[in-house]
Amino acid sequence: MTRVHDMGGRFGDGPVAPEAEDAPVFAEDWHARALAVTLACGALGQWNIDTSRHAREKLSPKDYARFSYYEKWIAALADLLVEKGVLTRADLEGKGAAGLHKLAERALKAENVAGVLAKGGPADREGGPLPRFSPGQAVRARIPADNALVDGGHTRLPAYAAGAQGYILRLHGTHVFPDSSAHGLGEAPEPLYAVRFHASALWAHPEHPEDEVVLDLWQSYLEPL
């Protein structure tokens, strides 16, 4: 079973509400603060991007559905800080120990922000298994769309594509495997492909016979046909 975040193809969400091109980047001040606090905490180096995505996904389905975007971020950040032992539950209650934290020396400084953002966090790696598939080749996405390593764990195979037949469009290189990386099981890099699926392979009532959806899928999500 997938989690509530895996919503591609879901019915019932109503219309999309476009915004003006010049709408504020942050609709509320606290949105900006939530983003900044989350990025600054990421720089402490206690988790990776896959861990933090998983932290948002494992909010209770009820919270995930009712929280706004940055509420999810801040709730997941609080959970992650406790899970990784950076903060205690007492800290969150305002009853924690005083004084500087042992990780304080790793705190992101203003003068290093530009450098850290510009450096990014590339996900491509040397080595790993050789590519098994070539452009044009027919493949099938694994079913079910579950993490094969950890029950209920993080995966980037959306449920809507599970079991569907598609075609390799391109090889992106060898990338960190989120299903492993999110759980501290190592980067386990694998070849990553853009795979195109006919809309008719995914949906009972596609809008147009020529429409397609492309997903980026790791090699172990795919089997040859």
Place this chain on the structure above:
Amino acid sequence: MPGSSCDVQSEAAAPMFCGWTQALGAGQSFFMPHDHHDDHPHALLPPDPALRVKALETILTEKGLIDPAALEEIIDTYQNRIGPQNGARVVARAWSDPDFKAALLADADPVLAELGLYGRQGEHMVVVENTAQQHNMVVCTLCSCYPWPLLGIPPGWYKSDAYRARAVREPRKVLAEFGVTLPESCAVRVWDSTAEVRYLVLPARPEGSESLGEEELAALVTRDSMIGTGLAKVPGEALA
């Protein structure tokens, strides 16, 4: 009794950390988590989102884990410096310079790095070109992946459940909600950003823009046209 431990401890010889309870004025309502039945630690923070962020920020600042000046720097970066104007420059250049466009479509990363447009959430870029036969549109159904160095922080609708749920299944209905109707002869290819690869749509150059220079062309390139939920503006529209 809510708050009592904080009051007592503040009298102690080695004062305990009182964190957000003091910073926020220790109002009674802060002490009653809305979802106390929930064992997720976040439920220990105040339920109001703005207060929740403030509380966590206060705790982290007092422990030296975050630097308020760094927060300001991050916010200023994404509020004022990194945004769709970056992507628009790239698109305008691609419209003006066939060699640049060919290199960008073949392997975007070195081209963008040379322009100083490499960075967080844009480490692995792929640029996809709209043509008369194919319209490209980008979504992240699983979260909110988006090419930050080129487009900045995604707009609210990009992160909305409605867009995430529907863009892959009924892109044409979604496009109609943005005022875009494609001819039957044009196929839609939706890119679901499921990995660390980020996609930028190269919109079609609008008619009537033949005589324009790069700067004027960049003014025709909208954020939505680079996500694929819009088209580039035609010159008269840009002046309006």
